Amino acid sequence: MISFTPSEEQQMIVNTIKQFATDEMREVYRDCEESGEIPDDIVNTAWELGLIATGIPEELGGLGGEQSAVTGSLIAEELAWGDLAIAMKILCPALVAFPIMEMGTEEQKKKYLPDFCDEKYKAATAALIEPRFNFDPLALSTTAKLDGSDYVLNGEKCYVPMAAEADLLLVYAAENGSCQGFIIEKGASGLEIGEREKNMGIKALPTYELTLKDCRVPKENRLGGEAGCDFNRILNRSRVALSAMAVGVGRAAFEYSRDYAIDRHAFGEPIASRQAIAFMIAEMAMEIDATRLMTWEAAWKLDRKEDATKESSLVKMYADDMVLKVTDGGVQILGGHGYIREHPVELWLRNGRGFVTFDGMAIV
Amino acid sequence: MIDFELSPEEQATLEKAHEDAEKLCRPIARYYDEHEHESPDEFIDTMWAKREEGGLFGLGVAAALRVEETCWGDAGLMIVAPGPGLGGAAVMATGTPEQRERFLTRFTEGEPKWGAMAMTEPSCGSDTAAIQATAVQDGNEWVLNGEKIFVTWGKRAVEQDGIVVVWATVDKSAGRAGMKSFVVECGTPGMKVEKLEHKLGIKASDTATVIFEDCRIPYENILGSPEVRKLDKAKTEGFKKAMATFDATRPIVAAMALGVGRAALDFVKETFEKDGIEIRYGLPRNKLTSLERDVMDMEANYKAAKMLMMRAVWMMSQLLPNSIESSMAKAKAGLAVTKITQKAVELMGPLGYSRKYLLEKWMRDGKINDLFEGTGQINMLVVARRVLGFSRDQLK
Numbered sequence: 012m013i014s015f016t017p018s019e020e021q022q023m024i025v026n027t028i029k030q031f032a033t034d035e036m037r038e039v040y041r042d043c044e045e046s047g048e049i050p051d052d053i054v055n056t057a058w059e060l061g062l063i064a065t066g067i068p069e070e071l072g073g074l075g076g077e078q079s080a081v082t083g084s085l086i087a088e089e090l091a092w093g094d095l096a097i098a099m100k101i102l103c104p105a106l107v108a109f110p111i112m113e114m115g116t117e118e119q120k121k122k123y124l125p126d127f128c129d130e131k132y133k134a135a136t137a138a139l140i141e142p143r144f145n146f147d148p149l150a151l152s153t154t155a156k157l158d159g160s161d162y163v164l165n166g167e168k169c170y171v172p173m174a175a176e177a178d179l180l181l182v183y184a185a186e187n188g189s190c191q192g193f194i195i196e197k198g199a200s201g202l203e204i205g206e207r208e209k210n211m212g213i214k215a216l217p218t219y220e221l222t223l224k225d226c227r228v229p230k231e232n233r234l235g236g237e238a239g240c241d242f243n244r245i246l247n248r249s250r251v252a253l254s255a256m257a258v259g260v261g262r263a264a265f266e267y268s269r270d271y272a273i274d275r276h277a278f279g280e281p282i283a284s285r286q287a288i289a290f291m292i293a294e295m296a297m298e299i300d301a302t303r304l305m306t307w308e309a310a311w312k313l314d315r316k317e318d319a320t321k322e323s324s325l326v327k328m329y330a331d332d333m334v335l336k337v338t339d340g341g342v343q344i345l346g347g348h349g350y351i352r353e354h355p356v357e358l359w360l361r362n363g364r365g366f367v368t369f370d371g372m373a374i375v
Numbered sequence: 376m377i378d379f380e381l382s383p384e385e386q387a388t389l390e391k392a393h394e395d396a397e398k399l400c401r402p403i404a405r406y407y408d409e410h411e412h413e414s415p416d417e418f419i420d421t422m423w424a425k426r427e428e429g430g431l432f433g434l435g436v437a438a439a440l441r442v443e444e445t446c447w448g449d450a451g452l453m454i455v456a457p458g459p460g461l462g463g464a465a466v467m468a469t470g471t472p473e474q475r476e477r478f479l480t481r482f483t484e485g486e487p488k489w490g491a492m493a494m495t496e497p498s499c500g501s502d503t504a505a506i507q508a509t510a511v512q513d514g515n516e517w518v519l520n521g522e523k524i525f526v527t528w529g530k531r532a533v534e535q536d537g538i539v540v541v542w543a544t545v546d547k548s549a550g551r552a553g554m555k556s557f558v559v560e561c562g563t564p565g566m567k568v569e570k571l572e573h574k575l576g577i578k579a580s581d582t583a584t585v586i587f588e589d590c591r592i593p594y595e596n597i598l599g600s601p602e603v604r605k606l607d608k609a610k611t612e613g614f615k616k617a618m619a620t621f622d623a624t625r626p627i628v629a630a631m632a633l634g635v636g637r638a639a640l641d642f643v644k645e646t647f648e649k650d651g652i653e654i655r656y657g658l659p660r661n662k663l664t665s666l667e668r669d670v671m672d673m674e675a676n677y678k679a680a681k682m683l684m685m686r687a688v689w690m691m692s693q694l695l696p697n698s699i700e701s702s703m704a705k706a707k708a709g710l711a712v713t714k715i716t717q718k719a720v721e722l723m724g725p726l727g728y729s730r731k732y733l734l735e736k737w738m739r740d741g742k743i744n745d746l747f748e749g750t751g752q753i754n755m756l757v758v759a760r761r762v763l764g765f766s767r768d769q770l771k
Contacts, residue, residue, distance in 0.1 A: 012378055012380065012382055013378060013379060013382075013385075013436050013685060013689050014376055014377060014378045014689065015377060015685075015686050015689055015690070016376070016377065017376075017377055018376045018377075081377050145661045145662075146659065146661075147659045147661070147662055148659065149657070149658070149659075243657065269762065269763065273763060273764075280769075281769070283763050283765065283770070284765070284769055284770050284771075286756070286759075286770070286771075289756070289759035289760075289763060289765075289770050290752075290755050290756075290759060292762055292763065293706075293755045293756075293758040293759035293762055294755065296703070296758060296762045297683070297703045297706065297707055297755075297758060298679070300683060300686075300700075300703060301679035301680070301682055301683050301703075301707060302679070304679075304682035304683065304685075304686060305675075305678055305679060307379075308379050308678075308682065311377060311378065311379050312379075320656050320657045321656045321657075322678075324656045324657045324658075325656070325671060325674055325675045325678060326678075328660070328671060328672075328675060329675040329676075329678075329679060367660070370659075
């Protein structure tokens with residue numbers, strides 16, 4: 012039966028996160044952006060909500076709930092509305108936990124999942140993106156070759172969030188042309204973590220380049236063991252997560268510029284009384300809604316374990332364009348003030364531009 | 376619980392409607408495009424006989440899906456299919472139980488019939504508060520005078536036992552508050568069709584000018600309250616009810632647009648497929664051909680409009696207020712169908728422009744969805760006012 016209403020439980024989660032985003036994230040995000048640091052306490056407070064532990068079985072220390080992409084999308088939107096960089100840090104451990112939960116071997120689940128049920132934030136991350144303009148997640152330059160009882164990984168990665176802090180890294184590499192994940196523990200030999208990257212936006216989130224030089228990974232650390240992983244599904248889950256986050260960032264810019272357009276007077280009336288501005292605002296609202304609903308549909312398909320490649324790639328593409336247009340519109344509506352860092356719209360534009368780049372940096 | 380699965384009944388409706396569209400609409404689509412004002416009688420009789428299966432103007436998800444599929448077959452023919460139509464929707468939304476019985480029963484029996492809505496005038500379209508047609512009370516009758524244009528089904532409703540819902544003012548000085556709607560039945564002296572329009576597309580559907588000259592109707596044919604509340608501007612009940620009708624019909628117009636858009640999209644994809652061109656989803660932007668990007672952009676726009684339409688229709692079926700959502704759906708679908716069909720003509724090159732194929736027709740047909748039931752701009756204005764919390768005085 013068609014329905015566009017979140018369940019009561021989902022609505023409760025959304026309300027809780029919205030509160031958290033309003034009270035905590037929005038209080039500190041600008042400072043975080045300027046200092047490049049996200050305080051531990053905000054991340055730990057978010058961790059206490061159990062966003063990752065929810066889907067981990069009870070016998071491994073989790074809450075034994077369901078891992079739903081629809082619920083994940085609702086959460087990702089609210090967190091990204093609060094702040095994208097902080098949201099990405101909060102959800103970063105899921106980059107390792109979620110693929111293991113769904114595709115890991117029993118041994119991998121037993122070995123790694125209990126750590127994600129600890130009281131304190133568990134830093135873990137994934138490395139997918141490679142530093143070249145024509146990066147293609149389906150044709151990675153990083154390679155993995157089996158040598159005896161180990162895989163040997165070689166290549167370069169970038170935009171790896173929290174890499175320096177992470178105890179666990181899930182590195183994606185091409186193995187005979189197919190893309191597979193390899194679980195690497197901190198300090199593995201041949202794994203070099205480079206300088207912290209300097210990006211246009213999400214400045215509060217530490218991201219790093221990685222170099223893999225004959226990095227040896229035990230055979231049993233291949234995600235999913237001999238069966239391997241369904242990389243397409245991982246990519247689709249990432250596309251849905253990023254689309255939901257784009258909706259959150261877009262909504263933040265939309266709400267701020269809408270309120271500004273109502274308050275700001277020119278020629279004796281609010282600038283929102285002019286159709287040139289009002290129509291921009293109406294279009295923002297319309298496109299944000301459309302993108303959200305498309306995201307939900309793709310997530311719903313994922314939850315049904317169906318192939319969501321078409322839906323998730325279409326919505327990701329649409330969301331990339333939408334968030335750029337909406338955040339740019341936010342700056343435009345504020346005029347010169349939009350360019351000044353006293354207002355947040357310039358930050359949202361910089362963050363919004365990143366979505367075309369952020370493949371694999373979030374997951375639901 | 377967020378869910379996108381159709382119920383088995385909805386799924387069956389969708390499949391049946393698609394089959395009908397393929398069998399009943401496609402084969403005759405070109406003929407009636409080239410023979411404007413000729414009546415597709417056989418199609419009309421078939422659709423009338425099928426009304427038991429559920430009409431095209433129901434209010435739920437199934438009805439919207441049926442409309443989309445029928446328009447995938449042919450938009451002009453879909454619009455000419457008999458039924459209570461926009462006039463019936465107005466009676467349903469604003470009439471008393473007695474009025475519904477009196478005016479709508481005819482649509483369940485006898486020969487094919489149509490219900491029309493006469494609102495637009497030569498000098499006013501979306502600015503419905505500027506309507507010049509008048510209704511004057513005379514004893515237990517209303518006397519209607521005025522000229523209405525762009526009346527869909529006008530000729531059929533006037534001449535074949537249908538109804539016409541006419542918008543007229545009972546007090547010009549009252550502005551919007553004086554706006555009332557009246558039901559005029561077929562055969563009422565003083566109501567006549569003056570001419571039929573020649574259009575860009577949807578040619579199978581007749582669009583008429585209807586003249587009212589001292590047209591007398593029973594006093595009880597007024598929909599809603601006859602009272603004019605000049606003092607309280609907020610209580611412009613008549614006008615609000617007309618707008619409530621639009622909340623119900625705009626998502627259906629969005630569904631019509633989607634049907635045409637998908638017809639064009641399917642044609643493009645099938646043509647590519649025959650030529651061995653596959654649209655590769657899931658590739659990074661830098662690996663896609665420009666053609667793939669265009670098709671994906673068209674598909675995403677279709678999907679975006681479809682989601683907004685489904686939400687608006689679903690809200691309506693749940694009796695939730697959906698004014699903003701239905702305007703969003705209508706605005707987006709009108710834009711999407713225009714963009715998709717125009718791009719499709721470009722992508723298909725010589726095939727797109729040729730009348731040998733239906734694609735050029737779909738581009739002409741599709742454009743109507745960005746115009747009727749409020750132009751795209753009027754719908755954006757409605758959305759903008761709602762989003763901003765502005766009155767019509769604050770945002771003109």
